Amino acid sequence: QKEVEQDPGPLSVPEGAIVSLNCTYSNSAFQYFMWYRQYSRKGPELLMYTYSSGNKEDGRFTAQVDKSSKYISLFIRDSQPSDSATYLCAMSVTGGGNKLTFGTGTQLKVEL
Amino acid sequence: DAGVTQSPTHLIKTRGQQVTLRCSPKSGHDTVSWYQQALGQGPQFIFQYYEEEERQRGNFPDRFSGHQFPNYSSELNVNALLLGDSALYLCASSLEWGQETQYFGPGTRLLVL
Numbered sequence: 421q422k423e424v425e426q427d428p429g430p431l432s433v434p435e436g437a438i439v440s441l442n443c444t445y446s447n448s449a450f451q452y453f454m455w456y457r458q459y460s461r462k463g464p465e466l467l468m469y470t471y472s473s474g475n476k477e478d479g480r481f482t483a484q485v486d487k488s489s490k491y492i493s494l495f496i497r498d499s500q501p502s503d504s505a506t507y508l509c510a511m512s513v514t515g516g517g518n519k520l521t522f523g524t525g526t527q528l529k530v531e532l
Numbered sequence: 533d534a535g536v537t538q539s540p541t542h543l544i545k546t547r548g549q550q551v552t553l554r555c556s557p558k559s560g561h562d563t564v565s566w567y568q569q570a571l572g573q574g575p576q577f578i579f580q581y582y583e584e585e586e587r588q589r590g591n592f593p594d595r596f597s598g599h600q601f602p603n604y605s606s607e608l609n610v611n612a613l614l615l616g617d618s619a620l621y622l623c624a625s626s627l628e629w630g631q632e633t634q635y636f637g638p639g640t641r642l643l644v645l
Contacts, residue, residue, distance in 0.1 A: 428572070454633075462638055462639075463536075463637050463639045464622070464636045465636070466633065466635060466636075469633055508574050510574075512632050518588075518631065518632060518634055519580065519588050520565075520575070520577060520634060521577070522574030522575050522576075525572075525574050
């Protein structure tokens with residue numbers, strides 16, 4: 421079993437839809453949670469960063485962490501075709517240096 | 533402000549050869565990590581350098597080695613290349629040791645024939 425599980429998709433939604441992306445994890449030591457966006461043949465771009473449980477909002481993006489359920493989510497409101505990309509969740513433990521453990525990524529396509 | 537840069541962008545090698553990939557971290561960052569991303573997969577942690585020393589290592593064989601220079605730039609070396617080493621190799625930098633927020637470069641796409 422992988423430490424971080426993520427539905428690979430692909431997920432196709434119409435423009436303007438609310439998108440929900442999710443990851444589950446098994447390592448209860450994870451304390452830092454991140455979402456990266458990766459366009460085709462590019463490096464991952466940091467979108468959201470959350471410590472421990474709770475919500476964080478940045479523009480059209482909201483990240484949620486539920487440590488009791490070992491479940492994290494990223495919501496995208498008013499989705500745009502430019503949001504079409506692969507979304508990767510990543511996690512690390514406290515005091516673990518910088519080692520990130522990633523999910524496999526969810527491929528999202530926002531259609532006109 | 534320049535972000536993380538990597539060279540070369542693409543590389544083709546044959547089995548058994550050796551390869552060196554290079555990375556310059558974001559300005560002011562002193563910690564560099566390397567990741568391997570196979571097609572359709574998330575990045576896998578290879579190792580991490582801080583103060584010119586390898587501080588953490590993932591589950592990769594000794595064929596994978598690295599170096600960090602006094603200016604914080606880094607190299608990844610892979611010896612005795614295998615077909616399975618074909619992947620996107622990503623470098624990430626962070627502001628300081630223990631800082632979880634990492635910024636990635638565009639990657640080097642390696643193809644082993």
